[in-house]
Amino acid sequence: MPSIVPAFGWLEGLAWTTALRESPFGYPLIETSHVACIVVFAGLVIMMDLRLVGLAFTQAPLAQIQRRLFPWQMGSFVPSMATGILLFCVDPLRYYRNVLFLAKLVFLVLAGLNALAFHLKTYRRVEGWDEDTQVTAIARLAGGASLLLWSLIIVSSRLIPNNWFK
Amino acid sequence: MKTKIFLVMLVVGAFCAVQPAQAHHAFAAEYDLTKPVTLNGIVTRMEWANPHGWIYLDTKEPNGAVKHWMIETAAPSQLSRHGLKKADFTDGMTALVKGYQGKTDPGLANGRTLVLKDGRNFYIGSVGGPNDGAEPQ
Amino acid sequence: MLLPFFEWCDGLAISQAYRDSTYLFPVTQALHLLAVTIFVGAIVIGDLRMLGWGPLGQSRASITRSAGSILLWAGLAVLLTGIPQFTTNALTYHRSWLFVFKMYVLAAALLFTVTVRQRVAGADEGRLPSWVPKAVGAVSLALWMGVTISGRLITYYG
Numbered sequence: 001m002p003s004i005v006p007a008f009g010w011l012e013g014l015a016w017t018t019a020l021r022e023s024p025f026g027y028p029l030i031e032t033s034h035v036a037c038i039v040v041f042a043g044l045v046i047m048m049d050l051r052l053v054g055l056a057f058t059q060a061p062l063a064q065i066q067r068r069l070f071p072w073q074m075g076s077f078v079p080s081m082a083t084g085i086l087l088f089c090v091d092p093l094r095y096y097r098n099v100l101f102l103a104k105l106v107f108l109v110l111a112g113l114n115a116l117a118f119h120l121k122t123y124r125r126v127e128g129w130d131e132d133t134q135v136t137a138i139a140r141l142a143g144g145a146s147l148l149l150w151s152l153i154i155v156s157s158r159l160i161p162n163n164w165f166k
Numbered sequence: 167m168k169t170k171i172f173l174v175m176l177v178v179g180a181f182c183a184v185q186p187a188q189a190h191h192a193f194a195a196e197y198d199l200t201k202p203v204t205l206n207g208i209v210t211r212m213e214w215a216n217p218h219g220w221i222y223l224d225t226k227e228p229n230g231a232v233k234h235w236m237i238e239t240a241a242p243s244q245l246s247r248h249g250l251k252k253a254d255f256t257d258g259m260t261a262l263v264k265g266y267q268g269k270t271d272p273g274l275a276n277g278r279t280l281v282l283k284d285g286r287n288f289y290i291g292s293v294g295g296p297n298d299g300a301e302p303q
Numbered sequence: 304m305l306l307p308f309f310e311w312c313d314g315l316a317i318s319q320a321y322r323d324s325t326y327l328f329p330v331t332q333a334l335h336l337l338a339v340t341i342f343v344g345a346i347v348i349g350d351l352r353m354l355g356w357g358p359l360g361q362s363r364a365s366i367t368r369s370a371g372s373i374l375l376w377a378g379l380a381v382l383l384t385g386i387p388q389f390t391t392n393a394l395t396y397h398r399s400w401l402f403v404f405k406m407y408v409l410a411a412a413l414l415f416t417v418t419v420r421q422r423v424a425g426a427d428e429g430r431l432p433s434w435v436p437k438a439v440g441a442v443s444l445a446l447w448m449g450v451t452i453s454g455r456l457i458t459y460y461g
Contacts, residue, residue, distance in 0.1 A: 020216075022252070024243035027216035028459040035455055036448060039336075043344020050373070057348075057361060057369045064360030072351060090216070151337055158333035161217070162195040192328035199322060217458070243459045269325060293458050296322075297313065297394040 008092035021090045034083035038157075041076035042150050044069055049150070052143025062139065099165040104156040111149040118142035193295050197276040201267035202298075205235055205275065212255035216241050218292060221255075221277060223263060237263055237277040239290040248302065250280070250288045259283060263290075264300065305397075312393035321391040328391065331384050338380035339451075345373040346416075346447050349424055353440030355433075363436070367424040399461050405453040412446035 011017060020026050050056040051065050088095055095101045121138055193199075207225035219239035224232050239245060242252075262281040268274030278291040278300045289302050312318065321328050349370045351357030358366065389396065396402045423431065423439045 022214050022242055023216065024241075024246055024459075028241070028243060028456060031217065032452055032455045036451055039340050039343045039451060040347055040448075043340045043342075043347055045344075046341055047344045047348045047370075047373075056373055057358070057366065059365050059369075060358050060361035065358045068356070068358045068360075069348070069351075072347075072356070154337045154340055155333040158336045159329055162192065162329050164195070192332060194322055194327075195325055195329045241459055244461060247461070293395060293399075293461055294392060295395075301395075301398070303398070 004096070005093065008096060011089055011092050017089050020086065027090065030083050030086050034080060034087060037076045037080040037083065038154075041073055041080050042154060044073050044076070045150055046147060048073075049143040049147045052139040053147065054140065095160075098160055098163065100156045100160045100162075104153055104160070107149050107153045107156065111146060111153065114142055114145045114149060193276065196268055196270075196274070197266045198269045199266060199296055203265055203267050203275055205237070205263045205265070207235070207260065209255060209257065209259050209261050210234075211257060212252075214242055214245075214252040214255070219245060219290070221261070221263060221280075221290075223261065233273065235263075235273055235275055237265060237275045238292065239277050239280075240292040244292070245288070245290060248289045249286075250290065254282060254286075265291075266296070309393040309397040312390035315390050317387050318391040318393070321387050328388070331387060335381060335384035335388065338377050338384060342374060342377040342381055343447060343451065345370040345377060346443065349420075350440040350444045353424060353436040353443075355437065363428060364425050367421075399457055401453060401457045401461055405450060405457070408446060408449045408453055412443075412450055415442060415446055 020030070047057070048065055048069055051058070051060060051062065057065060118138065205223055205225050207223045209221060210224055211220075211222040213220040213222075218241060221235075221237040221239060223235040223237055225235060227233050260283050263275070263277045264279045265275045265277040268276075276291070276295060278289070278295060278298070280288045280290045282288075289300060291301060295301075321331075348357055349367055352359075352363055352366045361369075420439055420443050423436050426436075
């Protein structure tokens with residue numbers, strides 16, 4: 001399998017990634033936006049998960065919580081992802097070699113799959129839940145998995161800069 | 167109940183304020199405070215980069231061998247604040263760096279001060295480093 | 304200002320323990336970010352509700368109550384993970400103008416949250432003119448995001 005390293009080297013050498021890497025304003029802006037958006041996005045996801053597992057907001061109909069929060073979650077997820085990609089492009093080789101960064105990506109994919117699975121399984125039945133504030137087994141499972149995965153994502157992200165496990 | 171909330175939030179807030187303020191990584195996670203180094207050598211490369219700059223410095227060991235150092239600095243915004251410019255670095259120039267050696271990597275160091283050949287002195291340490299008097303007041 | 308207090312913090316045994324350990328500080332940082340995320344999530348869900356954009360199926364007062372317990376627990380975690388980080392680097396923060404700025408925004412956010420926001424969020428629907436909860440939600444969001452953002456910028460503009 002051909003190595004991706006030269007491609008990353010090329011990416012790192014581009015004029016715009018170099019400019020971003022050296023900038024006194026652009027990079028801080030992007031990193032700060034990344035953190036702010038993630039905190040809002042993950043915070044809202046965790047709120048929804050707490051509802052799914054029945055620990056909080058128990059009087060809100062499930063369909064309501066999901067439907068009303070979704071645009072805000074997407075609204076903060078998209079810039080999180082965009083800024084994340086930009087940050088990666090600034091120093092791709094360093095992140096590629098960082099075990100905690102790779103772990104974060106794995107957890108992100110798993111969290112996405114978990115969300116997709118839950119959505120597919122319950123989408124058709126969600127209308128029937130409007131009147132029913134009981135949390136079903138599926139919701140509890142998906143919510144619990146999501147809570148665990150997002151905690152792992154946040155913790156691994158924060159540990160990335162320490163360059164451990166080289 | 168309200169007083170309880172208020173008190174907790176008051177203290178919480180105080181530390182909420184502080185935490186994100188922290189440099190994005192812990193000094194002690196990678197660098198050894200008990201191993202201060204003074205490195206006099208030749209700059210082979212300087213990466214003027216976010217979130218950290220990197221000075222690649224070659225020093226001569228007592229036995230004549232060349233040691234390659236990779237020295238971490240603060241971000242460009244901080245370096246500029248302390249008067250340093252990217253143009254101050256040319257490959258092959260001599261420089262003196264004071265800092266602390268890496269915990270697991272002996273060729274790694276966290277740079278705190280830089281002295282150029284023309285005698286100019288700069289603080290290059292990233293936020294979160296030791297308070298050893300090197301930082302400008 | 305208050306230098307003796309910062310010096311005292313710097314000299315504590317726990318500060319030294321954190322300076323010596325390879326893992327203590329980063330792990331505490333990571334758990335702290337998780338606690339902050341949960342705290343901000345609870346604030347934002349309440350603020351969105353006040354702005355009329357969040358979940359409507361539950362009354363504003365009931366969302367506030369649920370979020371309130373989360374704020375307390377998350378807040379406690381923020382506190383416990385925050386203290387050692389502050390004391391370990393107290394002297395660095397003492398020199399930082401952005402840190403001082405952040406403290407002011409923080410004080411404002413806290414005061415606003417436990418007074419105006421608490422009262423408005425807990426009020427029954429329809430008792431206040433509709434612009435009031437909207438304004439409160441917007442100010443709360445601005446203040447708490449201000450705290451987060453100004454803190455993050457210390458690394459760059461210190």
